[in-house]
Amino acid sequence: MSCFRLPDTFLRDLERVMTALFWNGGLEDKIHWKSRAALCRQKKVGGLGFCYLxxxxxxxxxxxxxxxxxxxxxxxxxxxxxxxxxxxxxxxxxxxxxxxxxxxxxxxxxxx
Known part of the structure; x- marks a missing residue:
């Protein structure tokens, strides 16, 4: 990741998997109680500190x-x-x- 620019579609898919693992503990579809933007906010402003890949x-x-x-x-x-x-x-x-x-x-x- 530090030597190559990864394709945006790959990064979006990876973020989707990361979010699903956070909310569900697996890859099955369940309710996401907060948006990805809310998860990516800094911890000091109420987010969880996730990063946009x-x-x-x-x-x-x-x-x-x-x-x-x-x-x-x-x-x-x-x-x-x-x-x-x-x-x-x-x-x-x-x-x-x-x-x-x-x-x-x-x-x-x-x-x-």
Whole structure:
């Protein structure tokens, strides 16, 4: 989840399963006494602190972009840096032909 942008349909299905497991303890249909939005509110305002997986996925990808731009991280970060922007910085990087799925996911955020 921190290296790839997951499809929205997959994330919605996963959130649906998480909500069903919370309310029912299983996957059968039962009454949901609160909406997903109410469950995702912060605990200090009356919610349960669940997260929206799409926002969480984007935040984790942004964290990877920050690590790449700061020169921190392991082998993946140095490979991406040397392959896609060897003589510039992350804000000047562009998509080349046939980029890796990780690189497309990071640049697809629109923060670079």
């Amino acid at each position: 799409r926002e969480c996925n984007a935040a984790l990808l942004a964290k990877q972009a920050w690590r790449i731009s700061m020169g921190e991280g392991g082998v993946l970060h140095s490979v991406l840096r040397h392959k896609y922007f060897p003589s510039s910085n992350l804000s000047e990087a562009h998509l080349r032909s046939a980029p890796s799925f990780t690189w497309r996911s990071i640049l697809g955020l629109g923060i670079c």
